[in-house]
């Protein structure tokens with residue numbers, strides 16, 4: 736697992752506990768995850784507006800996670816190697 740994967744695995748927990756993400760070590764040196772967190776904060780904000788619930792269902796986080804995965808996949812694979820995976 737890469738640092739980014741480990742960090743992103745913790746993201747739902749961090750969001751749920753309203754952790755101070757600016758104190759996350761990983762974000763201090765990873766622009767990719769910093770941008771990702773910024774996007775997620777925006778998505779979470781929109782989600783709260785759309786769904787006034789205090790306890791997001793696992794489905795919500797699953798959707799966000801798959802959005803993360805597709806986003807990271809686009810950023811980390813070069814166009815030439817994207818098709819040769821698996």
Ligand SMILES: [Zn+2]
Pocket residue numbers: 738739740742761765767768769
């Ligand atoms: Zn990262």
